[in-house]
Amino acid sequence: MDNNQIDEALKAESIRKKVLSVDAAALNDKKPATITMTDGPLIPKKGEKHVLSSWRITFIGAIALLLALIIFKPEPYRQIFIVCIQGAPVTFQVTIFAIIGAVVIGTFAGLGSVSKRRWINMISGVYVELIRGIPLLVQLIFIYYALGRFLHLEGMLAAIISLSICFGAYMGEIVRAGIQAIPKGQTEAATALGMSRSQTFIHVILPQTVKVVLPAIGNEFISMLKDSSLVSQLALADILRKGREYISRTFLSLETMLIVALIYLIFTLVLSRLVGMLEERLHKNG
């Protein structure tokens, strides 16, 4: 097997697990390292024909099924679609703001875990362990009600903060792995030129880290879009909540959930393609 094949095999193997790994083969090749940490979908790229075509089949299938249902069986599907899609702005709002929050928290957590100060290490380590060890839904409800007791926050804001804290831990691990993926020689070269630790970090390590972690953050974005459906538990009118409200009025559970699932699927597939394109562009620009 040549290196590309090995890369692909490694990637395919690791990508569905919620694991964190730095692509070691890519590091040795001096190719940009990729970090995969996701339960998100496979991201199709050029040259991965089988993935790309399975993406196409799923995407076209989902669109065709949705359109067919709405056009040929407008009763009740058109009504269901119109109701559910009204939850999309909430879903996207939560997802986008929570990912920004998670990146901010994750950057601090990641910096904390590579810090030379023991106690900072400890704090970010405990945060990451704590968050990763508790189911997301449990955390979300816990933080939501804990926040609600001490602060009077609007539901949307509470949901965004909760999701940010939950995803911040995973993001922290991505940032840590990203920093550690930068070859030691980079730090040595900057040090040998007389640059201080903070100068080295800001001008040499960080810009390279951003490039390494961007695809992984894209993956987290997709995970976040899906997991944002959990906020329907918190009385937020997202896609899933809209669907469940519709079910309670009409008892059309199967039909409604079919539409909800298709909407999520289409969003996720489009996003995963966008992330794939972003990654391609990053790699092309070396």
Add this chain to the structure above:
Amino acid sequence: MAKIEITDLCKDFTVEGIKTVHAVKHASLTVNDGEVVVIIGPSGSGKSTLLRSVNKLEEPTSGSIRIDGIEVTDPKTDLRKIREEVGMVFQSFNLFPHLSVLDNITLAPRKVLKMNKAEADELAMSLLKRVGLEDKAKNRPNQLSGGQQQRVAIARSLAMKPKAMLFDEPTSALDPEMIKEVLDVMLDLAKEGMTMLLVTHEMGFAKAAADKIIFMDAGEIIETGTPDEIFSNPKSERTRSFLNHIL
């Protein structure tokens, strides 16, 4: 300019918390102002460790390193000042891949010496001209060949106007046809009177440019002499057998 004096330097590594490896054992050497000193020896003999101790990329276990009389191992010494004055070129170039060739060279002068952009750019262009790469200023390092990258790395070091240069196997990662272009640049530097301490396997360069050659084996300095003495009349049996293998 600069004088490097290493006295009784030792460096131990602990492997897996138990085994101690003596990478450098009681090494002493002097590089006088304007001298070119080449360290040769089999791989794993501690050459690079010794070299990397000079600007304290490696922390020596014991011993003394003085640069122009300033003790490097003293915790009170401002290492950044030392590193400004002692440039280093690495085997794997270590250019910054996210920056253009020009920005690679200007980064340290601008951030460390607080040079303004125009001044730094001008300096960088003159250095690129000197290493024959003025047309590559806008390129990214990964668009350059290995030999070109190493020449940029040398220019990057020179931009800090160092008083001495350390070279850690600068041509070992290069394809044979690119070695000469890098050695030519180094030869020019040597002729201009730069104080240089190198680790290299290029015996031709050592013969042509070195004032002094140091042979190291198993962490110890076995023999020191002029190129003539080392190559034509080595005193030690170990030096002789190493040279027989490599030449």
